[in-house]
Amino acid sequence: MFNRTENLSLYIKKYPVISVLIGMNLIVYLLGLIPGIGNNLYALGIAYNYSISQGEYWRLITAMFLHGGFLHLLFNMFGLYVFGPELEQLAGKLRFFSIYFISGLLANVATYVVEPLNYASLGASGAIFGIFGAYLALVYHTRKILPQLKQLIIPLVAISVIMTFVQSNINITAHLVGLAVGFILGMFQFTPKRIRRFREK
Incomplete structure (x- = not known):
């Protein structure tokens, strides 16, 4: 399911939203x-809570495209590259983007609400965890027709959550809220009818 065999041109053609998102993150990093x-x-774009409290609300969005180093970028974009395609095909371009964007945005909003004013964060992790959450919703909706799916998804999500608490300098709030938001959105978007229609294609 997550074995990516497409060449670059085919990947871009099949998954345009993911390709644009990865491209934007790479351009911003460069x-x-x-x-x-x-x-x-970075001074104008990171989600620095004090600056957000002063009305710089764009940081809730721009922080999603900034990363604290190449490995941080690589980890998030690898997750999007590998795990995003099935969701983009199943949900469609607009619905997939809404899961990614809303999960990342609300993860940053929650961080602003929960964390102190001197807290600063950046990265697409909240959006990536939104994708994981949407997969959990997919597991729920396909529990009767694709029971094997949970054998792939549950360990993936479990390991990701565990690593959230084990690693240092991780925005735990953003990860957990992104996961929850992605799950809620997925519950509404990945209906059994849509899943059956996708499988019949």
Whole structure:
């Protein structure tokens, strides 16, 4: 299910939303490496709670496209690259983007509400966990027609949640809220009728 065998051109054609999201994150990362530009990009874009409290609400969105180093970017984009395609095909472009974007946005909103004013965060992890949450909803909806799906998804989500608490410098609030939001959205979007229609294609 998660074995990606497409070449680059086919991948872009089949999964345009994911391709655009990965491209945007890569471009922002490369811009961040340019002296002067990079410093301003991070200074104006990270989700710094104090600045958000002063009305800089765009940070709730821009922080989703900033990462704290190449490994941080690689981990998130690898998750999107590998686990996103099935959801984009099943949900459709707009619904998939809504899961990704709303999960990431509300994860940052929750971080702002829960964490102190001096807290700062960045990264697409809340959105990626939204994808994981949507898969949990898919497991629920397909429990009778695809019971084997839970053997793939449940361990993946469990390991991701465990790593959230084990690793340092992790925005736990964003991960858990992103997961919950993705699950809720998936419960509404991955209806049994839509799943049957997708399997018949």
